[in-house]
Amino acid sequence: MSDTSEKEQAREKEQPRRRQARGERRIAQLLEAAARVFCTSGYTAASTNAIAREAGVSPGTLYQFFPNKEAIAIELGDRLVHEMRAAYGEALGPVDPATPLEEAIGSAVDRFITFNTEHPVFFALMHGPDVPGRMAEQHDQLHTTVLGRIEDLLASLMPGAAPADVTRTAHVCLGVYKSGLELVLAHEGAERVAYVQEIKDVLIRYLEPLVGERLGRS
Amino acid sequence: MSDTSEKEQAREKEQPRRRQARGERRIAQLLEAAARVFCTSGYTAASTNAIAREAGVSPGTLYQFFPNKEAIAIELGDRLVHEMRAAYGEALGPVDPATPLEEAIGSAVDRFITFNTEHPVFFALMHGPDVPGRMAEQHDQLHTTVLGRIEDLLASLMPGAAPADVTRTAHVCLGVYKSGLELVLAHEGAERVAYVQEIKDVLIRYLEPLVGERLGRS
DNA sequence: GACAAACGCGAGCGGTCGCTCGCATTCTTG
């Protein structure tokens, strides 16, 4: 009964499908178009017909490469997460205890701000309240991963704190970053730079008292 | 030609319509139902049929009292804003220079958190990325008002700062509050209280260096 | 009690959206 569908699913994973170069190009083209549309309309309000039109193809062509609307966002999200991990995976890695707090926060914020400004669709997809089923899963997974990294980083900075406090502090840091990112994306040029500095200031001043007992320089 | 519609519009403003007590009750009932549905689904995803069902009436009855879906949210927003102004309008009023920073921030945060936890639909309506036309206006107006209040308050605390810096600081404060509110609403009991304290800590530590030159106590 | 206005109902209209299907075209393979 379910043998067929299971086997098909398995084959889908192993051999994603026989594709020509043209097909791969169309997929990239469609994902770029989807990123633009998602950016301006959000996931739910974006229509698949609009994505196809933006890509300059027919709705039928879109569904040649994606089984449904959600799969487009999933694939887009997967590629973004992959790219983020490849480029900035170490941004939240274990921090050198000799590094001053300002420097650690500054470089982490800079890396993530750079990524988010270069890929504004990332914020649109991961912040929308509308994302359905499978996408929420993907979102939660990334959220948990990032949060875990921040917790580890914080735990190494404030060794005496209770786990619950570390978790709470991590949530606050991520929340501050997200709200700051919204402000950063809403401004340009010098003002944008100033807002980036504000994020760093907020985080530094928030965390400094918590890591006060750390070995100071000199 | 347009005479008729103009007069009707004018009359609509002056004499909102001949209503029976039953009608007023239905309106309140419908607004409560709408608040629940907006809370769980957001504005766009909420269907007018679902609101009517939640209120236990037919779609036709709903449209007896509201010209369209947007008007429901508008009316709900108006009542919430009115209630907020009545209850907490002074929360961001001119601050007594003798009040310590912690106390000023603490009481302002407490007031707004109380309002938002008692009316969760307020956050849902004012934070959703989906709000259409007229509602965005209402949202912007409130946003501008609150921001202006914060700016005035900050200006009195940091007299030496440039206006652009005050504006930026106000945006950051509001952003921090909003992201904190999200965390507060996501938790309950003791943990919720702890997150409220975190908001205060973030704001106090962020603002303290900026108002350092203020007259200190003793 | 008579009359009008307000209230209440729910089938259904017009429109959009996600998605399909039949068929034409292009590419790969032998």
Added chain:
DNA sequence: CAAGAATGCGAGCGACCGCTCGCGTTTGTC
């Protein structure tokens, strides 16, 4: 070149949504 697979098209299906309309019921007024 022939055959089959991949690609491309766009009209349109089914579902849902905002909203309407005709008609029956309740309420206020004289």
